[in-house]
Every structure is written in structure tokens, then in C-alpha cells.
Amino acid sequence: xxxxxxxxxxxxxxxxxxxxxxxxxxxxxxxxxxxxxxxxxxxxxxxxxxxxxxxxxxxxxxxxxxxxxxxxxxxxxxxxxxxxxxxxxxxxxxxxxxxxxxxxxxxxxxxxxxxxxxxxxxxxxxxxxxxxxxxxxxxxxxxxxxxxxxxxxxxxxxxxxxxxxxxxxxxxxxxxxxxxxxxxxxxxxxxxxxxxxxxxxxxxxxxxxxxxxxxxxxxxxxxxxxxxxxx
Amino acid sequence: xxxxxxxxxxxxxxxxxxxxxxxxxxxxxxxxxxxxxxxxxxxxxxxxxxxxxxxxxxxxxxxxxxxxxxxxxxxxxxxxxxxxxxxxxxxxxxxxxxxxxxxxxxxxxxxxxxxxxxxxxxxxxxxxxxxxxxxxxxxxxxxxxxxxxxxxxxxxxxxxxxxxxxxxxxxxxxxxxxxxxxxxxxxxxxxxxxxxxxxxxx
Numbered sequence: 094x095x096x097x098x099x100x101x102x103x104x105x106x107x108x109x110x111x112x113x114x115x116x117x118x119x120x121x122x123x124x125x126x127x128x129x130x131x132x133x134x135x136x137x138x139x140x141x142x143x144x145x146x147x148x149x150x151x152x153x154x155x156x157x158x159x160x161x162x163x164x165x166x167x168x169x170x171x172x173x174x175x176x177x178x179x180x181x182x183x184x185x186x187x188x189x190x191x192x193x194x195x196x197x198x199x200x201x202x203x204x205x206x207x208x209x210x211x212x213x214x215x216x217x218x219x220x221x222x223x224x225x226x227x228x229x230x231x232x233x234x235x236x237x238x239x240x241x242x243x244x245x246x247x248x249x250x251x252x253x254x255x256x257x258x259x260x261x262x263x264x265x266x267x268x269x270x271x272x273x274x275x276x277x278x279x280x281x282x283x284x285x286x287x288x289x290x291x292x293x294x295x296x297x298x299x300x301x302x303x304x305x306x307x308x309x310x311x312x313x314x315x316x317x318x319x320x321x322x323x324x
Numbered sequence: 325x326x327x328x329x330x331x332x333x334x335x336x337x338x339x340x341x342x343x344x345x346x347x348x349x350x351x352x353x354x355x356x357x358x359x360x361x362x363x364x365x366x367x368x369x370x371x372x373x374x375x376x377x378x379x380x381x382x383x384x385x386x387x388x389x390x391x392x393x394x395x396x397x398x399x400x401x402x403x404x405x406x407x408x409x410x411x412x413x414x415x416x417x418x419x420x421x422x423x424x425x426x427x428x429x430x431x432x433x434x435x436x437x438x439x440x441x442x443x444x445x446x447x448x449x450x451x452x453x454x455x456x457x458x459x460x461x462x463x464x465x466x467x468x469x470x471x472x473x474x475x476x477x478x479x480x481x482x483x484x485x486x487x488x489x490x491x492x493x494x495x496x497x498x499x500x501x502x503x504x505x506x507x508x509x510x511x512x513x514x515x516x517x518x519x520x521x522x523x524x525x526x
Contacts, residue, residue, distance in 0.1 A: 099437045102497055103430035106462035110440045111447065115345035119359050123341060123366050127334060130370050254360055254396065 129287045180301070183240045185288055188258045188303045191236070191247075198234040198249060208235040212246050220246040220261040221298070223321030230257065230314050241265075250314065255306035257314055264299050279315040281308050291315045295322060333373055337366070340382045343464055344389045347474075350459045351393045353448060361397060365389040383470040386460070390474055428491040430462075435497065446496035454489035461486055 100108070200211040209222040215237055224232040233249045238260065245262040279293040289311040292301045300318065304311055344365060348358035365388045369376075378384055435443055447455060460471045461482075471486075472479045 100435060101431050102433040102435050102443065102494060103462070105435045105440065105443055106430065106458070107465070111444055112342075112463055113346045113349040113358070115341045115362065116355075116359075119345065119362060120341055122359075123363060124334070124338065126363065127338075127366065127370060130367065131333070253356075254364075 126287055133286060180241050181282065181290060181292075184258075184260055184290065184301050184303055185286060187238050187240060187247075187260075188288065189286070191238070191258065192256065199236040201234040203232050203234075205232055208232065208248065211235060212237075216244050216246055218246075218263050218298075220248070221296075221322045222248055223318060225250075225314070225317035225321055228313065228317040229253075230317055252304065252306050252310050252314060255304050255310070257302055257304040257306065257311070259318065260301040260303075261298055264294060264297055279312060279319070281312055281315075283308065293319065295319060333370055336381050337369055337373075337385055340385050341366075343382055344385055346463060347386055347389050347456075347459060348393060350447075350455060350463075351390065351452060352397060357397060361389060361393045364396065365392045368392060380470065383466065383473050386464070386474045387476070390456070390476075428494045430490050430494055433494050433497060435501075439497075439501065442500045443497055446493060446500050449496055450489060450492055454485060454492055457482060457486050458489045458493060 105111070200208055202208055202211075203224070203226075205222040205224045209220070212220060212235070222232070222235075226232070230250045230252055233251050233256070235249060236247050238245050238247045240260060240262070243262065245260055248259040248261065250257040250259060277294050279291045281289065281291045283289055288303050288305055289308040290301065290303045291308075291311045291314075292299065293315060294300070300315070302311055302315055302318070304314070306314075341362070344362050345358055348361040348365070349355060352358050352361060365385070369385055369388050372388075376384055447458060450458070456475055457471055460466045460474055461468075466474070468479055468482050472482045475482070477485070
């Protein structure tokens, strides 16, 4: 036997060379997600240890954070239309509610020719339904929802394990002026809860996609849908 | 109530992120799946944290990781979606005839420094039930009791499964080693071409 035995198999198993450490990106993501979850559970951002730290500190900290959030909010609110931001919140709530109730799906079909006609008679427009299965976003079904004071069509897709809801509804020509309407290039945002959202406009329809998949994939999804609806 | 303060959860659970990822990676065979599993598991751990009363956060967390993977991903996995890993590579039934030899003890089987990749691949070929106990016991250095808790099996089963798993692993490693160097000395039971070739396909 010419093998140079440096260790036994048992030693090799235990020496850490087979151990898979978490990548730094995952560490960061988990940490951020836990913070977001904690913030959701404790609506007040100040927990007890902060209070113990002393009021002057808090006063200064609050002033600083207050100023920053003021600036941030101003930037945030002046860019997408204020109406758009309300719609965003509605969409997040609607999406989360649907997830909580074990995926309310009114029509369960991966066939776009089943899903699209299903909406006839339920809403006063015909949403374009595409199935970018080839790009990894299969259609799973659809449902009716209520956003911005009207019934809207939601198409449900999937990216690997992540559900993606695509809300499609006609632009409201009356209320939006051209400047504040959503652009035709997909605009990605992130909700406080950690959901990725992307919105865009095409052929008189507004599209909103929401998912807990990371923004990279949401963007890809948006592009796949855009390409599909352009045909 | 400070229980859900981010500090407490983070302080207790984040140190075990590597362990969570290691297990998820070895279970799923894919880094992206492992990522997803770990994130989902941490979310669940956070939500159930109120009910955590123990003194063994690692075992508690790894049980969640394992259950998350088993219930959510394995179903998806079998639909031939993403990873090419073949769980049906069943080393199990073919091996009994080969296993009655010396050299089935990981303590005695020699591996070279540069054979880490080979051992890695051999471990990856084990059926998941065996792979799992090896990862928890040998890589994660858990007590038998903790392995039983995480894998959801009785203590006795842990012992027997581990012993079987070690033999299987030895055989897989020896086959991989033998393929590249010398002819492996084996009680030949004319095994079917499948498992042997893929193990040798180093």
C-alpha cells in the first residue's frame, strides 16, 4: 500500500475539513431578517436596555434618528407617488394575509388559458396572463383581491419555494398625472417587513409583484413577465 | 417582556448559524437550498422562541432546520426541479455482501490529506438517513441523545444507524480510493454495475 496515511477516516470527519460554514451573505441576511421580525413584534423601537442607558443619550439619539427619518421619509415620499405608497402597503397586507390563510387561491391552475378566462365577469378588465415557466417562474393560480378601492386580479407564481403574487390592474387615468404614474421600467422597492416589491406600467396596466424572494429574482421575474406581455 | 428582544434571540441562536447551514447543506446538497432552509428555519425558530425552554439551543435549532428541510424541501426536491443529486443511489441493498471485511471502521481506514474531496463526495452519496446521523455525530459532534432529538429517532436507532452509516461510508471511500489506484480487494458478489461505477467515477 503506497497510501500516505495522514489520518483515519474518523479523524478526517472530525477535523472540520468537511464542515460547511455559512457564507457571509447568509449571515447578514439572517441577521437583518431577525431584526425586521423583532421590529414587527415590538412596535416600539425602544426596548428596556435603551431606556436604562440614560435620557440625555436617548434625547440625542432620538433627535438624530428623528432627523434622519424625516429626511429619509421626505425622500421616500417625494419619489413614488404618495398614492403609490398607499397602494404598496395595501399590496403587502393583502399578500401577507393571503399567505397566512394558507394561500387563498380562487383558481388553482398552472394553465394560463384557464386562469385568464376565470376572471371574466369577476372584474371589469382582462388581465394579461403569461406563464414564464421557462425562466423558472411557473404560474400556480390566481385569485381576486381588493386593492385601492377596487377588485383586482392577482396571478400567483412561484420561484423555487417562494410564492410571488402579481397584482395587475388598469391605470387610473384620472387620478394620476403622467409624472407620478409608475414608470415602464420596473421599479424595485423593499417593504419594511422584508418583502421585495417591483412595480411597472405597460399598455395601460399597472403591475405589482411581491415576494419574499430576494430582489434579484423579483427583478428577473418582472422582466420575464414584461417580455411575455409584450407579445 | 424582553423575551422577544432581538438581543436575546440573536445571542442565543446566531452562534449556531454555521451548524444550521452545515446541516442544511449536507441534507440538501445545494448551497442555494441550504440558504433558503436556514432562513426559513431561523424565522420559525424566532416565532417559536417563546416556547423554547431548554438549555440546548443548538439541538433545538437543528431540529427545526431538519424538519424544515424534510417537510418543505424534500417534497419539492423529488419533482426533479433543481439539484441533480440522486437520492435513489441506494448503497443500501447492494452492500451487505461487501461489508463483511476489515476496513469498515472509520477509525482504521486511512485517508490521505489530499483526499478530503473524495471523502466529501463519498459522504454525499450516502442515503440521507445515514448521511444525517454521520453529519450530526461526527461533524457536529453531538451526543447520541441530541442526534436522536434532531433526527427524530429513538436512541437505539441512532446507534444502529450510525454503525451502518459508518460501514457504508467506509465502503464508499474505499471504492473511490480503490478506483484511482489499485484494484480494490473485495469479496466480489458481482454487484450490479450502477452504484459501483458511479462511485468509481471519481
